[in-house]
Amino acid sequence: MDIGFSAEEQRFREECRDWLHSNVPDERRPLDAADALEFDKAWQRRLFDAGWAGINWPAEYGGRGFSIVQQVIWLEEYAKAKAPWIGANFVGVNHGGPTLIANATDEQKAFHLPRILKAEAIWCQGFSEPGAGSDLAGIKTRGRVEGNELVVNGSKIWTSFAHVADYQELVLRTEEGSERHSGLSWVICDMHAPGITVRPIRKMSGMTEFCEVFYDDVRIPIENVVGGLGNGWTVAMSTLSFERGTGFIADQVKQAQEVEDLIETATGNGMIGDNRIAEELAQLRAEVAAARAMTYRNISEVEKRGQPGPEASVIRVFTSELGRRIETMGVRLMGEEMLDFRYGDDDQVQDYLRGFASTIAGGSSQIQRNIIGERMLGLPRSR
Amino acid sequence: MDLTPNDEQEALRFATIAWLEGNMPLAEARNRAPTLWSGMKEMGWLEMTRPEMGLDHATEALIFAELGRFLAPVAALSTAVAARWTGLLDKVAVALRGHVLDTVGTTSALGLFDGKAGLIEFAAESATHGLDLSTLQVRLDEMPSPSLIDEPLAALHFRLLAAAYGVGCAEAAGDMATEYAKVREQFGKPIGSFQAIKHICADMAVRSQVARSQLYYAACALDAGDADTAFYVAAAKRLADQAALENGRANIQVHGGIGMTDEAQPHLPLKRAHLLQFVAPVETADLL
Ligand SMILES: Cc1cc2nc3c(=O)[nH]c(=O)nc-3n(C[C@H](O)[C@H](O)[C@H](O)COP(=O)(O)OP(=O)(O)OC[C@H]3O[C@@H](n4cnc5c(N)ncnc54)[C@H](O)[C@@H]3O)c2cc1C
Numbered sequence: 001m002d003i004g005f006s007a008e009e010q011r012f013r014e015e016c017r018d019w020l021h022s023n024v025p026d027e028r029r030p031l032d033a034a035d036a037l038e039f040d041k042a043w044q045r046r047l048f049d050a051g052w053a054g055i056n057w058p059a060e061y062g063g064r065g066f067s068i069v070q071q072v073i074w075l076e077e078y079a080k081a082k083a084p085w086i087g088a089n090f091v092g093v094n095h096g097g098p099t100l101i102a103n104a105t106d107e108q109k110a111f112h113l114p115r116i117l118k119a120e121a122i123w124c125q126g127f128s129e130p131g132a133g134s135d136l137a138g139i140k141t142r143g144r145v146e147g148n149e150l151v152v153n154g155s156k157i158w159t160s161f162a163h164v165a166d167y168q169e170l171v172l173r174t175e176e177g178s179e180r181h182s183g184l185s186w187v188i189c190d191m192h193a194p195g196i197t198v199r200p201i202r203k204m205s206g207m208t209e210f211c212e213v214f215y216d217d218v219r220i221p222i223e224n225v226v227g228g229l230g231n232g233w234t235v236a237m238s239t240l241s242f243e244r245g246t247g248f249i250a251d252q253v254k255q256a257q258e259v260e261d262l263i264e265t266a267t268g269n270g271m272i273g274d275n276r277i278a279e280e281l282a283q284l285r286a287e288v289a290a291a292r293a294m295t296y297r298n299i300s301e302v303e304k305r306g307q308p309g310p311e312a313s314v315i316r317v318f319t320s321e322l323g324r325r326i327e328t329m330g331v332r333l334m335g336e337e338m339l340d341f342r343y344g345d346d347d348q349v350q351d352y353l354r355g356f357a358s359t360i361a362g363g364s365s366q367i368q369r370n371i372i373g374e375r376m377l378g379l380p381r382s383r
Numbered sequence: 384m385d386l387t388p389n390d391e392q393e394a395l396r397f398a399t400i401a402w403l404e405g406n407m408p409l410a411e412a413r414n415r416a417p418t419l420w421s422g423m424k425e426m427g428w429l430e431m432t433r434p435e436m437g438l439d440h441a442t443e444a445l446i447f448a449e450l451g452r453f454l455a456p457v458a459a460l461s462t463a464v465a466a467r468w469t470g471l472l473d474k475v476a477v478a479l480r481g482h483v484l485d486t487v488g489t490t491s492a493l494g495l496f497d498g499k500a501g502l503i504e505f506a507a508e509s510a511t512h513g514l515d516l517s518t519l520q521v522r523l524d525e526m527p528s529p530s531l532i533d534e535p536l537a538a539l540h541f542r543l544l545a546a547a548y549g550v551g552c553a554e555a556a557g558d559m560a561t562e563y564a565k566v567r568e569q570f571g572k573p574i575g576s577f578q579a580i581k582h583i584c585a586d587m588a589v590r591s592q593v594a595r596s597q598l599y600y601a602a603c604a605l606d607a608g609d610a611d612t613a614f615y616v617a618a619a620k621r622l623a624d625q626a627a628l629e630n631g632r633a634n635i636q637v638h639g640g641i642g643m644t645d646e647a648q649p650h651l652p653l654k655r656a657h658l659l660q661f662v663a664p665v666e667t668a669d670l671l
Pocket of ligand 1: 362
């Protein structure tokens with residue numbers, strides 16, 4: 001075992017650092033939706049032009065095809081350089097594109113993949129419904145097969161970036177009378193198609209980043225199905241594995257940076273003199289170190305054995321709950337100043353309110369604990 | 384960068400487990416055979432990182448985590464550190480602030496004194512069992528002044544090995560709880576099918592994984608001479624102590640009434656965890 005990087009990897013790190021140093025924009029990502037979209041697109045385009053887009057995509061689809069160790073290095077440098085959050089390109093780049101690469105036809109890939117990488121097309125994820133959140137197999141949105149089209153009716157909710165998206169990963173029930181995991185399909189849905197209504201939902205942080213989406217006789221060509229009609233569950237699981245994939249690497253590096261910033265703040269305002277604060281900061285610092293160690297361990301595992309096992313859920317539970325505690329410490333250090341928060345402010349309170357998502361979205365902490373208990377520890381199923 | 388054991392290390396680990404299962408079952412933690420110490424010595428664990436052995440701290444940490452899982456004698460920690468940094472090959476007990484632990488067959492002990500590793504001499508006559516039923520201890524009203532080991536890494540080494548024991552102890556408690564949750568039935572099904580129990584077990588697994596990961600990182604940092612080694616080792620020890628204590632308590636809860644008995648095993652890892660927290664303890668300042 002060792003924690004060192006090879007000379008080649010070190011050189012690669014330098015390369016990342018140099019490019020980021022001279023290209024990371026000075027301004028923060030705007031909060032206004034339209035401005036944020038422009039910002040996200042411009043940044044993604046810049047990454048693409050310099051050859052940094054799609055770090056985990058195979059080169060034949062325009063990506064960089066980085067090894068997982070290179071991805072870690074890139075993401076570490078990315079976080080250190082305080083480079084922008086991927087924003088509206090998240091779904092397309094991190095899981096829409098990878099799902100297409102793994103499951104789509106050559107035509108589908110040739111059309112969509114370059115558009116995603118160049119930020120010419122924004123994607124969103126239409127999985128969750130009012131009645132199907134943690135229990136994804138409870139999906140009710142229907143697609144009736146009519147000739148060579150699907151006629152879609154129903155609704156989705158919590159769809160991040162639906163209000164700015166061009167395409168959607170839409171999972172719906174295409175087999176009349178089917179239940180649970182069978183009879184579902186994963187479809188590329190054109191968000192500009194007639195019959196789609198998007199209603200943005202404001203979060204408790206004041207931001208409108210997710211939406212309700214209604215489908216009223218929306219017609220989707222059947223050739224937009226990915227991975228075959230009725231195979232939606234399998235394709236959706238591959239999407240989730242990408243979504244939950246290496247995302248934690250970026251989070252974990254960012255968390256380390258945030259804890260250092262908090263220690264600086266607490267030292268600056270004297271609150272570190274309070275033993276309880278000092279104790280909690282020390283604890284957070286130890287835990288973010290462990291989060292990195294876990295990430296490295298997981299990556300080594302993936303390199304050696306291919307896929308990560310259910311241990312990914314261990315990292316997920318740990319880092320998401322750690323993130324929540326870091327954000328809680330952030331507002332604790334603000335004291336009464338927290339009360340001056342208004343919608344539109346981009347500060348610790350914004351991070352704190354937004355951060356609740358990390359233990360809910362993409363499989364809540366409770367669901368992750370079920371996975372750890374059942375798939376890793378072999379405890380009997382609860383249902 | 385690679386934070387997983389290689390094939391050689393895995394083979395060594397499995398050989399260790401096989402020996403421990405045969406010679407040092409956890410169930411007999413309070414009745415260790417007198418010949419156990421010489422057996423451990425023969426296995427080479429007590430001087431693994433002496434320069435002529437050519438083994439690194441990462442390998443040693445792996446093995447000591449297994450020893451910790453079986454609640455092995457704590458003097459293995461101090462003896463291994465003394466062997467590495469002083470060349471002393473005899474058994475060395477563990478010195479805390481007011482106690483000396485695992486005192487049979489020795490009159491010297493190693494501990495931390497103002498953050499530095501040092502050796503003391505003590506009189507062993509009055510050794511008794513305390514909270515941790517697997518460890519004989521002596522109470523010292525006054526600590527003799529130590530002869531300090533002139534090597535700052537000795538203290539980190541000691542803390543690292545204590546962290547490894549903590550990781551093993553945490554895993555022992557977690558495994559015990561999970562196994563019990565699979566077989567104990569109430570309301571017509573295994574209690575492990577109830578989420579309230581399942582999630583306790585999941586949390587134990589998370590704590591163990593967190594502590595084990597940091598242990599690996601810290602061991603590698605020590606091997607590499609990383610500038611922040613002291614912090615990484617302190618973090619490993621802190622997280623291992625917490626995992627061992629919290630898993631120790633949770634294990635008893637999962638067992639219900641039987642978990643509170645003297646006869647059953649769940650109290651053994653908990654009591655060991657309480658002992659380990661005083662071995663090379665970590666202060667807030669070590670982490671900030
Ligand atoms: C910020 C944000 C962005 C999102 N973006 C998207 C998106 O772009 N696309 C998309 O499709 N979805 C998105 N989601 C939805 C997300 O996937 C769901 O919120 C999540 O799966 C939980 O579903 P739910 O909200 O219906 O909560 P529920 O499933 O109703 O859960 C409520 C509570 O019950 C618990 N619970 C549920 N089932 C169990 C169980 N079996 N055992 C124990 N506890 C249980 C949960 O842990 C939770 O605490 C987003 C969510 C958030 C917060």
